[in-house]
Amino acid sequence: MKKTFFYLLLASVMLCTANAAVTIVPAPKELTDPLQSWNIAVSDSCAIVIGASASGPESYAAEQFQKWMSRRFGRTFDIKRENDALTGYTYVFLLGTRAGNALLDQLATANSVNLSATSPGFNGYVIEMVSSGGQNIALVGGSDASGVIYGQNTLFQLFEKTESGDLKLNHASIRDWPSVKSRGSFLPANKYGQKIMTPGYIDAYMMARYNTADIHWNSYGGAESEIDDAWVTQYVNEYKTKRGCFLWGSFNAKIDSVSEISTKIGYWNKYLNQYHVDGIWANLDDGGSSVNTYTLLDTFVKWGRVNGLADTNMMFLPKYPDYEHPLQPGNLDLVQAVPILREIPWIFTANPGPLAMNTADSILGLTYKPCWWNNLPADGWRGQNYYYYGFSYQAYVMDTVYYMDMLGPQDGWSCFWSPYTCTPAGYEQEPWISMENYTPRMLRWGGYRVPDEYLNMMMGLWTWNPADFNFKKLSMHIYKTIFGEEHAPSVAAFDSCLFLLKTVYFTPSATRPWPLQGNRAEAETIAQQMCQIVAELKDNPVTVLDSAWYRQKYIDGMEKVVKVLHDYLGHTYAACEPAAQIESTRMQIQPMQVSVFPNPFNPAVSITYALGNKDKKAAMEIFDLSGRLIRSFALRDGHSTVVWQGEGRQGRTAASGIYIFRLKSGDKILEKTAVLLK
Known part of the structure; x- marks a missing residue:
């Protein structure tokens, strides 16, 4: 059991981090974070502005940014040309190159933005937050037209939605360019x-x-x-x-x-x-x-x-x-x-x-x-044929509906x-x-x-x-x-489960069905969890993908995996209720709640919490039995999960023993205990 959840939780990450710093992936080569932001109200008018003679890539960047903002945040930004009337727009997202957008060129000069064909250079871009004529302007300038596409991708990462439904645009001064050209x-x-x-x-x-x-x-x-x-x-x-x-x-x-x-x-x-x-x-x-x-x-x-x-x-x-x-x-x-x-x-x-x-x-x-x-x-390396054939009814060359877990360069x-x-x-x-x-x-x-x-x-x-x-x-x-911040941990858990199935619970081969080699009860628990995750992801209003593509490339394949798993276990597949829906209903019964899983754990434990009042300052603190503080997490979401990897504040691995998990929200405290068993 310990081995199972070691692999399962490795794919999880902490959702609750300090709200002070801007995080961009991949990290820009140069980033200055002023710890400021704009609050873009639902009533604020916003425009994406490109040059009058914008190239194909510059126009594509604007279209992608518009589409992503609509799908992720439900906001519609107009696309305008620099010579259109821009009065009435409180926020402007100015995209282009100096040569392709005269307004961007003018504002870059006025604000001493270091942008040219050679600075930052090939495929590079800059992002600056400026003001002009009563408008707040996010300037995304590319050294070339492709840089504009990559710049708008980074700009999108600077947005987050507030509880009131407004948008928060975190400020950042960014210069970036590719390492491998x-x-x-x-x-x-x-x-x-x-x-x-x-x-x-x-x-x-x-x-x-x-x-x-x-x-x-x-x-x-x-x-x-x-x-x-x-x-x-x-x-x-x-x-x-x-x-x-x-x-x-x-x-x-x-x-x-x-x-x-x-x-x-x-x-x-x-x-x-x-x-x-x-x-x-x-x-x-x-x-x-x-x-x-x-x-x-x-x-x-x-x-x-x-x-x-x-x-x-x-x-x-x-x-x-x-x-x-x-x-x-x-x-x-x-x-x-x-x-x-x-x-x-x-x-x-x-x-x-x-x-x-x-x-x-x-x-x-x-x-x-x-x-x-x-x-x-074809489907990974590692010298093992479970990737080559995949978790499906047939060898992958014959299976048209297919889903693979995340691969990295190590594969x-x-x-x-x-x-x-x-x-x-x-x-x-x-x-x-x-x-x-x-x-x-x-x-x-x-x-x-x-x-x-x-x-x-x-x-x-x-x-x-x-x-x-x-x-x-x-x-x-x-x-x-792809899935939005709320659903990302669930997808990571699904992939971890799929990895477990192919490495711990079944013996892969070219023939079907694969024989069960692990604990049946654990495999059935995994099947139920994966079934609930698929149900959660089916109707996802915040995916940035086209709905048909999202369904074809992800949901259909994930559901196929779950159906195959049920078949291998000798069960009949039936659609599940989303786990998030079950959990949210349970959380509504008790205003403030915390749970830890698994228990005992090694080396990581998942801590799910619900706060009675989201406006209160909240934290999760972990103590050993002597009362020594081992680790703490600042909590920003009303209902979420953090993962403790069994390390202290100095990065040292914690020893086996009993640990106290203390949830603090305002003047309220709730505690749970769990055992780290190595």
């Missing part, structure tokens, strides 16, 4: 073309702060003759024109005869002149190479230069196993045969770090740092290359926290069955600021973004 996911369009053109997927892509897209027609490039021109036209419009992504085109560099080179040149010209790609890359991958590959690659680099492609806008992915590391002997043979290939970037699956970078430089003589192909196998090939990174903590140390020193590009591959927001946001926000990476913190941010 190029971030994206390369999916073969012949398999996933319909998916990657779905509005929900595209929004998830941009929520991840990805800035790179690719016309990738099959797993190894190639099949260029099968590319659908109409599909590419739409793809270019959605990813490049509207959202500002750098657009690549890929081709299969394996040819059987030199006579095929002229055909390849025709495809390159089409990429450049008809599809208007920004770069082209040569792909060998698992398809291998041929004796004529050398001639083709030499021709490719020379053709690119003649046609105006910068060396950095060409890339090369070696064949297997050479793509695994610059140290592979086939790579040295290749650069000796095609010396010009040294002068464009290469792609490897090897972890970014000193070894790969120094080998590429000193042994291969490559001009540029290696690009990183971040390979996430990819990086774990295989460096065993110390098989835990999330491995990514909170060098060389990962300085990833930008070793690679300019992260290209994600795989993870197709993981919900798109989960995987894209995890990888994209991590590489935006690797030094800020913490798996639990980033996971909870993703949950909050």
Whole structure:
């Protein structure tokens, strides 16, 4: 039992933190928090203002901000152009670049805002709170148009809803920019073309702060003759024109005869002149190479230069196993045969770090740092097939309704290359926290069955600021973004339960049903908890996702997991009442209440409380039997949960024993005891 709840509660986080500081994920490179805020009343008029000549990405940023504010907070902000009449608006959210928004340019100058194409720099943005003409203005300025998209995402995080229904906009002076400059996911369009053109997927892509897209027609490039021109036209419009992504085109560099080179040149010209790609890359991958590959690659680099492609806008992915590391002997043979290939970037699956970078430089003589192909196998790594098959009625390749729990970088090939990174903590140390020193590009591959927001946001926000990476913190941010702050702990609990099922309670295999290996009573308790969570999440008015996408990617898959679990346990599934509804009814009976679970616990305990009066100053204090204060939490919500991980104020692990949990609200005190049993 202790083992069960150890894993279950690891995914929980403290909901109640001090209300003094602004928290942004990923943390901006520069943030000044004046501890001030604006209270935006329900009656206040608000406008999102973009430039008269706003680009596609600037317009998209405004549309996303408007949509998110409406869905999360129920507030409708008008979208206006800078030359529209703006009188009557108490609050203005000014979005754009200096070149694309003259009003923003004027206010940035008047308020000495350091914003230009080079400051903060590529994809960077600034946020400042200013006043002008009786209006309160939140200025979100990008060094380029893509920076505006990322800036509005951060601005959204500065809002919270008050108990009265008003909005609180926390002030912050922010300057931010990406650590790893190029971030994206390369999916073969012949398999996933319909998916990657779905509005929900595209929004998830941009929520991840990805800035790179690719016309990738099959797993190894190639099949260029099968590319659908109409599909590419739409793809270019959605990813490049509207959202500002750098657009690549890929081709299969394996040819059987030199006579095929002229055909390849025709495809390159089409990429450049008809599809208007920004770069082209040569792909060998698992398809291998041929004796004529050398001639083709030499021709490719020379053709690119003649046609105006910068060396950095060409890339090369070696064949297997050479793509695994610059140290592979086939790579040295290749650069000796095609010396010009040294002068464009290469792609490897090897972890970014000193070894790969120094080998590429000193042994291969490559001009540029290696690009990183971040390979996430179909549903995770860890060397265990429970991820590959998933918790479903059938093997995942046959199951169309599917849900996977949150994956992190520890679930990819990086774990295989460096065993110390098989835990999330491995990514909170060098060389990962300085990833930008070793690679300019992260290209994600795989993870197709993981919900798109989960995987894209995890990888994209991590590489935006690797030094800020913490798996639990980033996971909870993703949950909050998708489901809202109130529901995020429930989703974390659902994922913890799902992880437990696949690691503790069932023996995974390709056949169904999986045999039960853990305690049946505990598994049945988990099934009930998961059923209640699904019921809680079904009708979620604060999700920022489109309702159909939310239902398809999350609710249907989660409910499928619960149905499968009931089937495995020999029970008939029936929809549950939300746990939150049961709890809220119980809490209404007693104005002030506290409960701890599990008891005994090790190492963490969940403390659920209800305050009789939300306006009173409240705290949760934890004492040992000698009366010594071990830990305290300031409480800001009337009804919520905190998690104590069994540590003291100095971070030291608490000893086994009995602990007193004291809830204080005004002059009222309520106590519970629990045992830490190691």
